[in-house]
Amino acid sequence: MKGNTKSVADLCLKLQDHALHVITVTDDTVLHMATYAKEASLVEQLLDELPDHHLDKLTRQNGVGNTILHETATSNHTVAIARKLLKKAPGLLGMRNHNGETALFRAARYGKTDMFDFLATRVSGYDESGLQFYVQRSDKTTILHMAILSLHFDLAYQIASKYEHLIGQRDGD
Template sequence: MVKELLRMLPKEGKPPLWNIKNKEGNTILHELACSDSMKNLAEKVLKNCKDNDQMLLLTARNKFGETPIFCAARHGQTEMFWFLAKEMKLKEVKVEDVMSPPEKMKLEELLELSKSQHHLQRDDKTTVLHISITTECFELACCIARTYSYLIKEKDRESMTALQYLACNPTAFGKNMKMRQGVMEELMISLDPFKELGNNLKKIFNSKYNTFNFFLIIICSSFTQLRTLSFSFIR
């Protein structure tokens, strides 16, 4: 049906696809991004756009301030997420480079990083990493943390990081514990001031008592946040 509608659009004078939205402010790409099975159609839609219109469609926001790639993350559509990320040419930063001093980066790289980060955040500052943890898509969250490590330290409008989202998750410990463990390690080890703590936590996670370990990780992460806060008051 989508292919037929695209074929029926007039060649001249047709409104750009990024400017055609429903009552939620979603473009056709927002709707397609909600399902991995629509990836081939999303590819055809993008090919149907001119170069400039293609990027405008990829970065268009709905009334909630979400880009299509954010919708893919919110619905846990891993295949669609990485397809859109590739099309958008988002800036990738490895975990080990996340704490690199800004002066080591060229101005062009900083601008590229800022632009990529903007597209991976909703208007309320929630990132794709926050939302993938909220919806318990831990495999996607782990990959996002590795690929776009600059999102790890980002805070939403409630000043919550992705690590805090994970620590506050009320889901039963048995469910998705293995994947949750991987995300927690990724987030903790990449935070330079607490790198040693992160490595110790990785060893703890490999031990026998997962439920106890998860309580411990919550306590430790809360302690580090409180310690940081107390230091800021002292200064």
């Protein structure tokens, strides 16, 4: 994709599913691949050109259950894209991948503080029990556990300060 962004965008306009066309054996779409390639401007362009009747397909998951928001959550440079995605498909915020992780969880896993802060504001209206869905995987591992395991100690401190109820929680192990 590097250097071929115009060609990619032009091709997507010709496809029935546009940028949501599946192009890998693991069910990645053009948008997934543009996100992996860190082509933020291409991702924004593809989202802008996506017809409204395809917006329901933004929740499409790849072979490991990741949505485009899950992939976007692994970078601090894509907060604007995450904002645009959530405006077009708010349901993405509550989707889990096959590991039971939300996009907020992935931001914690990869230590992406800016992205984490943005996504955390999007779930800030929930009470403690409502938050659990976003901050804990199905195996009981929390965003605090993951930030520590991934050696993102500044983010772990931030999480412990903001979500004190996670401090004493045990994971599934």
